[in-house]
Each structure stands twice: as C-alpha cells, then as structure tokens.
Amino acid sequence: MLLKKLTEANGVSGNEDEVRRIIIEEITPFVDNIKVDVIGNIIASKNHHLSGPKLMLAAHMDEVGFMVVSIESNGLLKFRAVGGIDSRILVSKHVVIGENKINGVIGAKAIHLQKRNERTIPLTIEQLYIDIGAKTKEEAEKTVKIGDYVAFVSEYLTMGDNYAKGKAFDDRVGCAVLIEILKHQFDMPIYAVFTVQEEIGLRGATVASYAVNPDLALIIEGTTASDVVGTDSKHYVTQLGKGPAISVMDRGMIANPIFNKYITIIANNNNIPLQVRQGATGGNDAGKIHLHKEGVTTGVISIPVRYIHSTNSIINIQDYDNTILLTKMFIDGVSKTKGMTI
Amino acid sequence: METNDLLISITEKSGVSGYEQTIQSQIAEIFLTFTNDVKVDTLGNVIAKISGIGDANRPSIMVTAHADEIGFMISKIEKGGFLRVLPIGGVDPRTVLAQEVIVHGKEDLLGIFGAKPPHLLQADDAKKAIPLDELFIDLGMDEQTVKESVQIGDIVTIRRKAIPLLNNHIAAKAMDDRSGIVLMIEMMKQLKRLHIQADIYVVATVQEEVGVRGAITSSYSILPDIGIAIDVTHGDMPGVASDLVFELGKGPVIGYGPNIHSNIYELLIKTAKEENIPYQIEVSQGPTGTDARAIQVTQAGIATGLLSIPLRYMHTSVETLNTKDIKNGGKLLALFIERVDKQFVEELVCY
Numbered sequence: 001m002l003l004k005k006l007t008e009a010n011g012v013s014g015n016e017d018e019v020r021r022i023i024i025e026e027i028t029p030f031v032d033n034i035k036v037d038v039i040g041n042i043i044a045s046k047n048h049h050l051s052g053p054k055l056m057l058a059a060h061m062d063e064v065g066f067m068v069v070s071i072e073s074n075g076l077l078k079f080r081a082v083g084g085i086d087s088r089i090l091v092s093k094h095v096v097i098g099e100n101k102i103n104g105v106i107g108a109k110a111i112h113l114q115k116r117n118e119r120t121i122p123l124t125i126e127q128l129y130i131d132i133g134a135k136t137k138e139e140a141e142k143t144v145k146i147g148d149y150v151a152f153v154s155e156y157l158t159m160g161d162n163y164a165k166g167k168a169f170d171d172r173v174g175c176a177v178l179i180e181i182l183k184h185q186f187d188m189p190i191y192a193v194f195t196v197q198e199e200i201g202l203r204g205a206t207v208a209s210y211a212v213n214p215d216l217a218l219i220i221e222g223t224t225a226s227d228v229v230g231t232d233s234k235h236y237v238t239q240l241g242k243g244p245a246i247s248v249m250d251r252g253m254i255a256n257p258i259f260n261k262y263i264t265i266i267a268n269n270n271n272i273p274l275q276v277r278q279g280a281t282g283g284n285d286a287g288k289i290h291l292h293k294e295g296v297t298t299g300v301i302s303i304p305v306r307y308i309h310s311t312n313s314i315i316n317i318q319d320y321d322n323t324i325l326l327t328k329m330f331i332d333g334v335s336k337t338k339g340m341t342i
Numbered sequence: 343m344e345t346n347d348l349l350i351s352i353t354e355k356s357g358v359s360g361y362e363q364t365i366q367s368q369i370a371e372i373f374l375t376f377t378n379d380v381k382v383d384t385l386g387n388v389i390a391k392i393s394g395i396g397d398a399n400r401p402s403i404m405v406t407a408h409a410d411e412i413g414f415m416i417s418k419i420e421k422g423g424f425l426r427v428l429p430i431g432g433v434d435p436r437t438v439l440a441q442e443v444i445v446h447g448k449e450d451l452l453g454i455f456g457a458k459p460p461h462l463l464q465a466d467d468a469k470k471a472i473p474l475d476e477l478f479i480d481l482g483m484d485e486q487t488v489k490e491s492v493q494i495g496d497i498v499t500i501r502r503k504a505i506p507l508l509n510n511h512i513a514a515k516a517m518d519d520r521s522g523i524v525l526m527i528e529m530m531k532q533l534k535r536l537h538i539q540a541d542i543y544v545v546a547t548v549q550e551e552v553g554v555r556g557a558i559t560s561s562y563s564i565l566p567d568i569g570i571a572i573d574v575t576h577g578d579m580p581g582v583a584s585d586l587v588f589e590l591g592k593g594p595v596i597g598y599g600p601n602i603h604s605n606i607y608e609l610l611i612k613t614a615k616e617e618n619i620p621y622q623i624e625v626s627q628g629p630t631g632t633d634a635r636a637i638q639v640t641q642a643g644i645a646t647g648l649l650s651i652p653l654r655y656m657h658t659s660v661e662t663l664n665t666k667d668i669k670n671g672g673k674l675l676a677l678f679i680e681r682v683d684k685q686f687v688e689e690l691v692c693y
Contacts, residue, residue, distance in 0.1 A: 092655070094505050103506060108658055112576070113582055113586060114434070121469070121470070131662060134509065159481065160481045228478065229420040307456050307459070312440045314454060
C-alpha cells in the first residue's frame with residue numbers, strides 16, 4: 001500500500017532521504033529519466049523528446065518535524081520544530097530520532113503533581129524534551145547526536161467509512177498521486193518533481209522549476225480541512241469527502257483562472273466531485289513555480305487533510321482516488337489538444 | 343511470557359475503570375497458571391488464592407494492584423458525527439490532542455482526538471490549553487453511521503502501542519497500574535521456589551482511578567492479616583521537586599506514613615537489605631492515592647503496606663518506567679512474604 005509506505009517513512013525538511021529512496025524505487029520502472037539535484041529534489045521525466053507543452057507535476061516529499069538541539073546532563077533531549085507545528089499537540093507522543101530511528105517519548109508532568117491552573121496553560125516546546133531512556137548525557141550520546149532529525153511515529157490505518165489516518169499526508173498524498181500518474185502513458189512531455197523543503201519556504205520548488213523550465217505546472221498538495229464541530233462553515237477551507245480542491249488563491253499565488261476553468265470542466269465531464277478552497281490561507285510550491293522566469297501557468301489540486309501537521313491526520317480515501325483520476329484526465333485533455341483548450 | 347512482553351501485552355489492552363472485563367479475563371488466565379483458585383467478585387476484582395503450607399492459623403496476606411486505567415465516556419454526538427467526552431479518572435486534557443483512541447461502540451472503532459485547527463485561533467487562544475469539553479473524537483464517519491455505531495455512555499480507551507526505550511525502559515499507556523499487575527505475577531513466579539507459610543491472595547482490583555472502589559470490596563471479602571498495595575509513584579523529571587519523585591531503575595519504592603503499618607514497612611526494608619535488593623523510600627503524610635487507602639480501614643482495620651514502581655509522565659499515553667524495578671519489586675515482595683510468620687502477625691497489634 002503506497003500511502004502506508006510513504007507516510008510511515010520519515011522525511012523532515014532537509015532530511016528527505018528515506019522518502020526519496022522509496023519514490024525512486026517506485027517510479028523507476030515507469031519513467032525515462034531520473035535525476036536528483038543538488039538540494040535533493042527528484043526530477044523524473046517521461047517523453048521529454050516529444051513536442052507539446054512541457055508539464056511539471058510537483059509534490060513535496062518533506063514533512064514537519066524536529067531537530068535535537070541539545071542533550072542534557074540527565075540524558076534528556078531538547079528539541080525544536082522544523083516547519084509549523086502547534087506545540088499543543090506535542091505532549092504524550094512517540095517520536096523517532098536520527099538515522100537509526102531511536103525511540104523517544106515526549107512526556108509531561110503528571111496531573112497529580114500540577115497546580116490546578118497549570119492544566120489551562122499549554123506546554124511550550126521550550127518546556128518539553130524527548131526521553132529516550134538514557135540516564136546521562138554520555139549514554140544518550142552513544143545513540144543520538146545534536147542535529148539529529150526527529151519525526152513523529154504514526155501508523156497508517158484505515159478507519160470509518162473509507163477514511164485513513166496517519167502522519168505526513170501533507171504531502172505524501174501528493175507524492176502518491178504523482179507515482180500513480182507516472183504509471184500511465186501520456187502523449188506529451190511530463191516532468192514529475194518530488195520537492196524538498198516545502199515546509200520551510202518552498203525551497204526545493206525554487207530550484208526545481210529553474211531546472212525543468214516548464215510551460216505548465218500542476219501542484220498536488222495536502223491542504224487544511226477544518227470541517228469539524230465548533231468551526232463555522234465559512235472557515236472550513238475544505239471538506240473531507242467532497243472531492244479534490246482547487247485553489248483560487250493562497251498566501252503565495254493566485255491560480256491561473258484558465259487552469260481552474262479547465263479543471264472544472266474536466267471534473268464535470270467525468271463526474272468527479274470538485275471543491276474550491278475557501279479563503280486564502282496557506283501556501284505551497286506553486287507560490288515559487290508560477291513566478292519562474294516570465295511566469296508559468298500554474299494550478300493546484302489539493303486533497304483535504306484534517307488535523308494537518310499533526311501526528312494523526314485524517315483523509316478521505318475517495319478524495320485521494322478522485323485526485324488521481326482528475327489529474328489523469330487533466331493530462332489526457334492537455335495532451336490531446338496540446339494545451340488547455342476550453 | 344517474559345516480563346517485558348507481558349507488560350507490553352497487558353498495557354495495550356483496554357480496561358477503563360468500570361469496564362475492566364477484557365483486561366481482567368486476560369489477568370485471570372495468567373493467574374490460573376499459578377493456582378486453580380481464581381474468583382471474580384461482584385465488582386469485577388479478580389482474586390487468586392495460593393494456599394500456604396502453615397497450619398490452620400497461618401497468616402493471610404493480600405497483595406493488590408489495580409487493573410483499571412483512565413479513559414473517557416461519550417457524552418454527546420455532535421452534528422457531523424463528532425463525539426464529545428467526559429473523563430473517567432484524572433485526565434490532563436493537554437495530553438490527549440491528536441491522540442488515537444478506541445471507541446467501544448457496537449464494535450471497537452478507531453478514532454482521533456481533534457480540535458479546532460490552529461490557523462483559526464485568535465492569538466490569545468494559542469496561550470490557552472484546550473479544555474476537554476472543546477475537544478472531540480473524529481471517527482471518519484458521517485453522522486448517520488456514527489449514530490448507528492455509537493451511543494452516549496460508550497467507553498473510550500486511549501490507543502497506544504508500547505514503545506521500548508534504552509536501558510530496560512518502556513513507555514506505554516496504563517503502566518499505571520498494569521505494571522503493578524506484572525509485579526504481582528513476578529512475585530508469584532518467585533513464590534513457587536519458596537516455602538511459604540501464609541495464604542496469599544493476589545488481587546487485580548477494579549475502579550482504583552475513580553476512588554479505590556475495587557479495593558474496598560475485595561479487602562472486605564478477603565479480610566487478610568496483611569494487605570499490600572502495589573502501585574506506581576512519580577518518576578524523576580525536570581520541573582518537579584526532587585522530594586516528590588523517584589529515580590527510575592533505582593529500585594521499588596517502599597511507602598511509609600500514617601497509611602502504612604510500621605512493622606510492614608520495617609520488614610520490607612529489612613528484607614531488601616538482607617537480599618541486596620535496591621529500594622527507595624516514599625513518605626506520605628496522609629492516606630495514599632492507592633488501594634492502600636481503602637485496605638487499611640476495612641472492617642476493624644488491616645495492617646497495610648505499599649510498594650510502588652517509579653513512573654514518569656503518569657496519566658499520559660507515554661508513561662515510562664524501568665522494568666528492573668518491576669522485577670526487583672516482585673522479588674522483594676516474595677521474600678517479604680517468606681519472612682511473615684504467626685509471630686509477625688501477632689505483633690502487628692503490639693503498640
């Protein structure tokens with residue numbers, strides 16, 4: 001199961017090795033050429049000799065996580081976030097540290113030892129630490145070191161009515177969609193780019209778009225879904241089970257309106273549910289890609305993710321399947337008419 | 343089963359206070375490998391009796407550890423199928439966000455504790471912990487399916503696969519007090535090779551987390567000469583006064599104070615010294631938050647002792663301990679029991 005394999009692998013921004021290895025292994029049989037660039041992006045191409053618009057598909061490999069910043073004399077590890085993490089979700093979690101995936105836990109003072117008002121104040125990352133079971137600094141240093149990357153541990157499991165829970169759906173869902181797409185044959189040049197360091201400022205996409213120099217770009221993302229109790233529906237952003245979401249705008253870009261019109265027609269013609277992202281929060285690799293050189297016609301299709309950037313996020317598997325389908329239909333359409341002909 | 347495997351297996355089972363049936367049947371099965379005399383009382387306490395070789399007036403010793411764990415009860419099904427919960431036992435709401443749970447509906451369902459996403463919070467909100475009544479469980483189901491599968495009053499258990507750490511440390515949920523159950527099992531293994539005069543009652547109690555209720559009824563029915571509660575106590579960690587916590591791996595913690603009979607305390611210390619078993623001492627100024635609290639004041643009174651396992655991060659899903667403390671505790675308890683004779687029991691009232 002691709003989503004299980006990809007989400008249970010670790011790839012905190014700057015340390016995407018494990019995810020990169022899996023993706024290269026998965027796509028090798030289906031692409032003509034694979035290149036890993038100097039900052040770690042995978043650039044895989046199909047049909048690069050064909051004429052027609054050069055399509056860049058992008059999904060980011062990295063996920064939010066942590067780094068070990070110091071090892072205390074009592075063997076406990078101080079840590080800091082890589083990417084945006086709400087520190088209120090940290091307590092009482094399982095993490096792994098470094099290449100050897102040393103187990104650690106983020107504990108908290110027992111409720112019995114707290115003053116009543118302590119419970120009302122969230123614990124900050126500065127107050128927390130990772131416990132690996134080492135009793136001294138020297139002992140800890142035998143298995144971990146300062147600078148080790150730290151990732152959440154979360155099993156990918158299906159749940160409820162065709163939903164799944166796990167970590168790093170943002171953006172392993174996008175990586176999985178790209179992998180599935182590459183298994184198909186298309187009659188146009190396609191560059192599938194698996195980017196690094198999206199979570200710390202779209203850094204992989206910046207250099208990858210320069211290398212690919214696309215005519216057209218499609219980003220597949222995992223995006224916020226706030227369709228939960230206690231949230232006013234105007235703030236949902238997206239809803240699970242309502243299909244892939246297109247962006248009108250976010251913090252980093254305004255999507256190409258022709259792209260959105262075209263993708264809407266494709267969805268309607270194929271009976272694929274489609275939703276429009278509400279609001280303008282968030283951002284993704286499109287923010288860099290669409291500003292490449294003279295500009296690139298760019299669109300984003302996102303899979304809604306509840307509790308994004310957390311140990312346990314939830315997606316609707318139908319949304320994922322529909323995203324693969326919609327992406328395939330989009331490429332088929334562009335390939336047939338050598339562009340987005342409406 | 344080896345101690346660590348046993349500990350992992352029984353911490354991963356569900357057994358919220360009042361709903362201990364699953365865990366208790368596993369414990370009863372394990373107890374049955376040591377004795378044929380295993381009973382379950384009205385509240386659900388599992389009581390195993392190992393008869394001693396002494397004469398008719400031989401001492402009787404009860405050892406208890408509680409099988410229940412903290413958890414939740416469904417209090418409301420919200421629009422959209424999200425579940426609101428009430429705590430069962432002492433839950434710090436800060437520890438449950440993004441946690442996996444098992445909702446015991448018509449069948450067991452996987453759920454996630456969610457909350458309003460951070461990007462919708464006002465700047466001030468981020469400074470406030472989310473209270474339990476603003477959290478909810480997401481089952482990944484539409485409202486109709488949820489209503490067909492779950493009802494108000496259904497029980498929720500935290501889901502956590504145990505995590506092995508370095509140096510015999512393990513992190514898991516429900517170490518409080520399944521580690522005590524494992525300590526009693528270790529004790530029973532040790533007892534096999536000893537010549538024990540006394541009758542031993544090994545009790546897996548229920549409903550400790552909501553007010554030591556299982557200990558009330560089991561102590562009443564057994565009415566032993568001596569009752570020893572096995573529980574967890576706080577492990578050392580930054581930000582907590584050092585006199586309130588104990589080092590992991592430095593031995594089981596022997597309790598002392600008004601809740602504890604000093605003769606029992608002294609015999610535990612003496613045993614530990616003679617047998618070279620490491621130990622620590624915890625002094626409590628009033629009734630302890632353990633089964634010992636109820637045992638002592640049962641019927642006309644029972645001489646009570648307390649042995650605890652140091653545990654970090656109590657009442658989180660990553661409660662961490664050193665399994666050496668469990669093994670040493672089991673050994674200490676067995677060798678203590680070996681030393682209890684009729685004279686020791688008679689002297690319990692010689693003030």
